[in-house]
Amino acid sequence: MAVYTHLGAEVLAGLVAEFDVGELTSVKGIAEGISNSNWLVETTGKDGAGARFILTMYEYRIEVGDLPFFLSLLDHLSARGCPVPRTIHDRQGNLYRLLDGKAVALIEFLPGVSVSAPTPGQAQAVGRALAQMQLAAADFAGVRENAMGRAEWQRLAQECGPDGLAEIDPGFAELVSRELPAVLAGWPEGLPRGTIHADLFPDNVLMLGAQVTGLIDFYFACTDLFAYDLAVTHAAWCFSNDGKHFDPALSSALIAGYEEVRPLSDAERSALPLLARGAALRFALTRAWDWVNTPADALVTRKDPVAFARRLEFYADPANATVFAAT
Amino acid sequence: MAVYTHLGAEVLAGLVAEFDVGELTSVKGIAEGISNSNWLVETTGKDGAGARFILTMYEYRIEVGDLPFFLSLLDHLSARGCPVPRTIHDRQGNLYRLLDGKAVALIEFLPGVSVSAPTPGQAQAVGRALAQMQLAAADFAGVRENAMGRAEWQRLAQECGPDGLAEIDPGFAELVSRELPAVLAGWPEGLPRGTIHADLFPDNVLMLGAQVTGLIDFYFACTDLFAYDLAVTHAAWCFSNDGKHFDPALSSALIAGYEEVRPLSDAERSALPLLARGAALRFALTRAWDWVNTPADALVTRKDPVAFARRLEFYADPANATVFAAT
Known part of the structure; x- marks a missing residue:
């Protein structure tokens, strides 16, 4: 800022x-x-x-x-x-x-405002817009590796160190040491790939009412799994900011909106719980790295890593895998 | 910011x-x-x-x-x-x-941009706009004491202390201890008063080419001497940002523009050198106070007090009083 x-x-x-x-x-x-x-x-x-x-x-x-x-x-x-x-x-x-x-x-310049408290109708519209964007990019010639993809997560965790993570939150280091290897080991092969936004937080969506008027800030866009993009968007839209409260209505609406435009394959749907753990891990780790490496007095407001550690805990609970089940 | x-x-x-x-x-x-x-x-x-x-x-x-x-x-x-x-x-x-x-x-919202390197034509337009504003406010009923007027300067200097000032610049404390009493003692009585902007820096003027499209940020506006407002504007517009270089063409143009709309009385003209010392002192002291009292790591960028200490030295030199002489 x-x-x-x-x-x-x-x-x-x-x-x-x-x-x-x-x-x-x-x-x-x-x-x-x-x-x-x-x-x-x-x-x-x-x-x-x-x-x-x-x-x-x-x-x-x-x-x-x-x-x-x-x-x-x-x-x-x-x-x-x-x-x-x-x-x-x-x-x-x-x-x-x-x-x-x-x-x-x-x-x-595009009109629209970024919502702070999305409605299910807004989440559904965002799901649709995400899928439309992915399909529209199908014939885009550019290719870019995901610079914040899973290859980076190990490095980020190492650079923060267990002490750095524990300083942010007592349970954080243990959570990462348990989740990171599990997510990397379970990462799915062979799912559909293409150009993804990879950072579609509410801040990066402009809306007028329930209409998406702008998808912005493509500076993490890359070539990666379509379903991972949905997982990132899910983590970004379906929780209270602090990660404490999951909203099942937003979750259903987001996925339904996405599937209106691009139905998920069975393999993608089965992979979503793990991809969501990966998405939560990605933001927990990049925020943790920023937290450890940004002076508290910097011009930039540090974003709370714990909000994504909480999402990671949510996704890591097998009981919650049902939020991605076909309806 | x-x-x-x-x-x-x-x-x-x-x-x-x-x-x-x-x-x-x-x-x-x-x-x-x-x-x-x-x-x-x-x-x-x-x-x-x-x-x-x-x-x-x-x-x-x-x-x-x-x-x-x-x-x-x-x-x-x-x-x-x-x-x-x-x-x-x-x-x-x-x-x-x-x-x-x-x-x-x-x-x-008003269109226009704030110029960084004004031309004489722009300075002249600003002089005109300032005088027009003062005249247009003649029947404004509001009255507000100048909260950053000379009554405050003594307090600001005391709160900074000679050490605080000397830390900012070696000669600063001595300059203030010499100028402050002189300016207060010489302050003119009986000059025309009314509503003034009191802070008309380039940042607070929107322009399109040589046209003033906006005077903004009236949060120091108050009831005080018209000529003091011109002196503030002079200090704000007629020097390089760092106060090292005085621009006589900007100075002449600013005053000429002002006088197109509101000619200065002889008493005002004679008072301008002292009022300009006061204006430079005001910003040197408020900036010094902010400098001493704002942590270096704050969100707000501290403005350099020395840039106005240099202007004060310029105005305090009797040889420079000629810049305000009638042409």
Whole structure:
């Protein structure tokens, strides 16, 4: 939650002039993004009627080499009718530019708000949108390994160390030492793969009522199991923020919405309990790593790893595997 | 530079419904404001054509008792054609509401960007806009003492202490101990008074080219000397950010613009060198106080007091009094 870089209005006006979007009329730094600085930019628009964009400067963690994958994926999905913001290409056709040595991209602004307390109708719409996105990406040529996939989890756990994990929560180290090998050993082979969002939290979905108006923040998008993407979304949408309360109505609605568009195979459905343990482990471990490695006084608010340790405990309980059973 | 409070979309939608502005369609926390949290809010608008607003939550320093002064001043000035954002009243006519126990106001969005490197044409336009604002407020009924006026400076200097000041810069304590009594003793009596902005930095002016499209952030507005307001604006606009370089072209243009609308009396003109020392002292001391009292790791970026100590040294040099001489 920060704007890391100050950009003067004159510099921004010069940048905007590199795109065929009219002249800069307003710019506000927005308090979103952990790895990026973001500005809400307004211009006169091509036709003088005004237009809005998100200008993103990639500050941390994102490899510039990955930007063509992320930004052309937006174009690909948008062209296929997914509610995804287009990348605005500059006058030379570039997907991104360099400013002060940092990569910046201009991205379409989409209306909608991120819900804090989703309804089942909203969860169902998100399930549908996720499946539509996966199908629309079927002919996307880009390939990107999941940089936060299971190969990373072992490293994250080791770097936190049992003491680091225990400091966050007394039972955390034991939970990880039990779950991590089990999830890695049980990881399913041969399930359908393709381009996935891999981070579809409510923050990354814009909605108007029960309509999804935007899927955003594709900076973890990668090539991985479709059902794992659903598992991540399940972990992100079907619990109270603190992970203490599972909401079965949201869970059913999310899965039903997904299956309206892309029915799960039997193998995927059977794998979901384990994939959900993996999803919870992924966010528990990345958050734990951030917790251990981010100074408490940093500009960025650290997200609570324990909220995902609780989800992991939920998914690890065999009695709860029924939430993924066919209805 | 922060959003201090998280407001869920549902809470914001409920808040927006208390105003006759249509339905919430987008909200972005914006990275502006030191004492406030601010959101750029979009709605369907009364007529369905869309409308934008700034939602401000008053977090620190601002007395709720002062809000009627600030917010009705915006209405007063806007009604008189000043480029000032109107306060949107709620359906019951209230200027502000309470949300989670904090005061929030919905304020008109104005286009324009804050310039970093003003041109003389822009400085002249700002001088004009300042004088127009002062004149337009002539029949404004509100009165508010300058809470950052000279009565405060002694207290701020004492609370920083000579050691606190010397820690910021070796010559700072001596500069303040010499200038503060001199400025207080020389403070002019009987100059024209009225409602002033008192904080018209480039950040608080929105421009499109050389046109002023917005004067914003009236949270230091008060009843004080008109010429002191010009002196503050002079200190804010006519130097490089670090205070090392004075720009005579900006200075002449600013004063000329002001005098196009409101010619200075001889007494005001003679007082300007001292008022400018006061203005530089005010920001040097408030920034020094913040510097001493804000942890280095706070969310808020501390502003450099030395940049205004340098301006104070400039204004304190009698040879530089000529910058305020009639041309």
